[in-house]
Amino acid sequence: MxxxxxxxxxxxxxxxxxxxxxxxxxxxxxxxxxxxxxxxxxxxxxxxxxxxxxPTKESLVFYFAEQKADLIYDLTENETIDHLHTKEKIKKFLVALAESYEKDKDLTRSLFFEYGRYIKNPRNAPDKNRNPHSRLIKTILDLLEEGIEKREVKVSIDARIAAEVLNAVYFHTLVVWLKSDSELSFSRDISAKIDLLFGGIGDEYNVGYRS
Amino acid sequence: MxxxxxxxxxxxxxxxxxxxxxxxxxxxxxxxxxxxxxxxxxxxxxxxxxxxxxPTKESLVFYFAEQKADLIYDLTENETIDHLHTKEKIKKFLVALAESYEKDKDLTRSLFFEYGRYIKNPRNAPDKNRNPHSRLIKTILDLLEEGIEKREVKVSIDARIAAEVLNAVYFHTLVVWLKSDSELSFSRDISAKIDLLFGGIGDEYNVGYRS
DNA sequence: TTTTAAATATGACCATGGTCATTGATGACC
DNA sequence: GGTCATCAATGACCATGGTCATATTTAAAA
Known part of the structure; x- marks a missing residue:
């Protein structure tokens, strides 16, 4: 300086x-x-x-997102959640993230708008490693790999794919919630979905089908 | 007439x-x-x-999406896939849908762009029942409920939540694929994720944790 | 057929995001 | 401290999505 x-x-x-x-x-x-x-x-x-x-008005939005994210990502290193089950850790993290967005819904809406926009036009895209999307996936991935070691997550799964799925669900739930204008449902919603993801959809007792 | x-x-x-x-x-x-x-x-x-x-230029995009969707949704009533397992049925359906979008990537990108946009500005939103998003969820929901009856899907799950999760994963995978410019990976990608969703992330042998 | 009211078409106009040739400020070098 | 190449600031200008008062066409009434 x-x-x-x-x-x-x-x-x-x-x-x-x-x-x-x-x-x-x-x-x-x-x-x-x-x-x-x-x-x-x-x-x-x-x-x-x-x-x-x-480069564009919209590109500003990313800077806000990054700044906000910085405040939240420390959560994963927070020792008060250190003893929790991997599933609960992920839940807690995603809910906290969403709640921080909740405080500024208008800007958040614009973020998702811009997220869509930069799919088409990479000019606006921020630095890959800084962008909120990549960071979120990476954080979830870390939690999952930790969970595999602790045998709280299936050893057989591909952690990268699982992280993407969790990210997809988080992202989509957030979009639906932003659209709905109901302030209350998000954490319940995301919790239920994470439960489903951990438990699986398929009926394991139905032996009539394999692979 | x-x-x-x-x-x-x-x-x-x-x-x-x-x-x-x-x-x-x-x-x-x-x-x-x-x-x-x-x-x-x-x-x-x-x-x-x-x-x-x-009402807007973007609103045009929805009409294209609807038209395209009409061609695809018949698939669910197609008897050639009638004998398949629910999981495979859902896979087949989502892959087919994605492949139809693949043919016109630019327009598809605009659709997702617009999807983001109408979150902020409902003016552009098409008729709720006609909109591709609602239809997709409903179709998946039907398949899941059928699967529950056949005991190919866990009786205990909430089909609505599962449908939303599947939809989220589909949507997100499509976005990633649109962004990546790699033409080949989509069906593999979505298949792997659906497998994961049906099998679950959590380790059921780990009895040290419940709920 | 003429009159009137309502639906529809029109294009000048506006707002705003974004561009670019020009002007001005800075600092490396002598 | 003066010169000059480089980098940044500027604002007139442009493109384009969208608006709205007005004009035109159609349908119905008289």
């Missing part, structure tokens, strides 16, 4: 200012109702400058 | 023309690269007229 050129310092400062002003305006009026013009005016920069820092 | 007023006939004709021209242009240049101006010009109508028929 000290041995930085004036240019570098200014750059960081400008980016931060854009970020702060955006956050403030999004909270006040929502993501959709905030225009680039407003952001740049409030930040005291020209419109074009914004696009020197963020 | 005969006892229709001139007005009604024209309306239907115009809507169909918009639909056909859109499809043609989307195939030629992709959804994003086709403008409303082009569509209306090619269809011989004014720009405003378009919005008398479709």
């Amino acid at each position: 000290e041995n930085m050129s004036l240019r570098e310092k200014k750059k960081i400062e400008t980016k931060n200012r854009i970020f702060e002003v955006s956050g403030k305006l999004f909270k006040e009026k929502g993501f959709e109702n905030t225009t680039i013009d407003e952001i740049t005016k409030e930040a005291g920069i020209a419109k074009g400058t914004f696009f020197n820092y963020f | 005969e006892n229709m007023s001139l007005r009604e006939k024209k309306k239907i004709e115009t809507k169909n023309r918009i639909f056909e021209v859109s499809g043609k242009l989307f195939k030629e240049k992709g959804f994003e690269n086709t403008t409303i101006d082009e569509i209306t010009k090619e269809a011989g109508i004014a720009k405003g007229t378009f919005f008398n028929y479709f």
